[in-house]
Amino acid sequence: MRSVAVIGRGAIGGVVIGALERGEVPGARLAAVVDLGDPLEDALAVADLVVECAGQAALAEHGPRVIAAGRDLLVVSIGALTDDALHERLRGGPGRLFLTSGAVGGLDLLRAAAAMAPLERVRIVTTKKPATLGVRDATGPVEVMRGPARQIAAAFPKSTNVAAAVALAVGSFDVVEAVVVADPAATLTSHVITASGPAGEYRFEIRNRPSAANPASSQVVPHAVLATLRDLAR
Numbered sequence: 338m339r340s341v342a343v344i345g346r347g348a349i350g351g352v353v354i355g356a357l358e359r360g361e362v363p364g365a366r367l368a369a370v371v372d373l374g375d376p377l378e379d380a381l382a383v384a385d386l387v388v389e390c391a392g393q394a395a396l397a398e399h400g401p402r403v404i405a406a407g408r409d410l411l412v413v414s415i416g417a418l419t420d421d422a423l424h425e426r427l428r429g430g431p432g433r434l435f436l437t438s439g440a441v442g443g444l445d446l447l448r449a450a451a452a453m454a455p456l457e458r459v460r461i462v463t464t465k466k467p468a469t470l471g472v473r474d475a476t477g478p479v480e481v482m483r484g485p486a487r488q489i490a491a492a493f494p495k496s497t498n499v500a501a502a503v504a505l506a507v508g509s510f511d512v513v514e515a516v517v518v519a520d521p522a523a524t525l526t527s528h529v530i531t532a533s534g535p536a537g538e539y540r541f542e543i544r545n546r547p548s549a550a551n552p553a554s555s556q557v558v559p560h561a562v563l564a565t566l567r568d569l570a571r
């Protein structure tokens with residue numbers, strides 16, 4: 338039986354916590370919850386697997402101690418891994434690092450295509466309601482930022498972790514261009530991922546319903562986390 342600690346009781350963590358409490362993940366039980374101001378050490382004493390659902394800053398704060406204590410770590414705020422030094426520490430063990438697919442899909446195919454031969458062009462265009470991106474007064478779609486995935490994932494820590502997830506899947510932060518669009522008509526959050534290289538040409542269009550609790554996050558994200566938890570607890 339895996340003993341799970343969840344960091345963050347927000348839109349994502351709240352759903353993960355509820356499912357664990359209801360026994361919806363066979364082989365796993367909720368051992369602890371860590372939110373702002375709670376000591377991580379108490380959770381590390383009772384959990385062997387920690388799920389970060391609290392944001393990039395929280396991952397940087399807690400992640401290294403989780404791994405150093407030999408606990409496994411499942412990460413939602415993947416954009417924090419744009420910090421190479423943090424990524425190295427989290428990969429350094431003895432705990433193991435796992436990433437959620439979060440709000441997007443196709444990462445397995447992109448990983449395979451990039452393993453066959455480096456992809457030549459990869460782009461992710463994320464479109465969200467302006468308020469979730471800190472944009473005011475947009476009357477139509479506005480391109481807020483375009484740049485390397487490393488830069489975009491760090492600039493919008495609550496909204497573009499998916500750009501980092503794509504970059505890690507294809508094995509390069511440099512080849513991935515990320516574009517952020519604020520659109521008042523974006524009832525659904527969309528992520529359009531395109532890639533091409535020797536393995537072929539790819540286009541994934543994802544249109545997610547935003548979470549009511551936090552419209553910056555897609556509702557599906559905690560369910561991606563729970564899917565990985567089910568695999569890890571099997």
Ligand SMILES: NC(=O)C1=CN([C@@H]2O[C@H](COP(=O)(O)OP(=O)(O)OC[C@H]3O[C@@H](n4cnc5c(N)ncnc54)[C@H](O)[C@@H]3O)[C@@H](O)[C@H]2O)C=CC1
Pocket residue numbers: 344345346347348349350371372373374390391392393394395398413414415437438439440441494495496498499502550551553554555558
């Ligand atoms: N990989 C992906 O596809 C996605 C990743 N995310 C990431 O997940 C994060 C969480 O998303 P939501 O649950 O929607 O946010 P939220 O704002 O609803 O909840 C965050 C929770 O974490 C807690 N928290 C913040 N700092 C903390 C700290 N240092 N220690 C412990 N707890 C702390 C807050 O008090 C709050 O309860 C986002 O900031 C984003 O980085 C979000 C959506 C998709």
Ligand SMILES: O=C([O-])CC(=O)C(=O)O
Pocket residue numbers: 439440494495496497498499500526545553554555556558
């Ligand atoms: O939930 C989403 O659609 C994407 C998101 O916020 C992120 O990648 O940080």
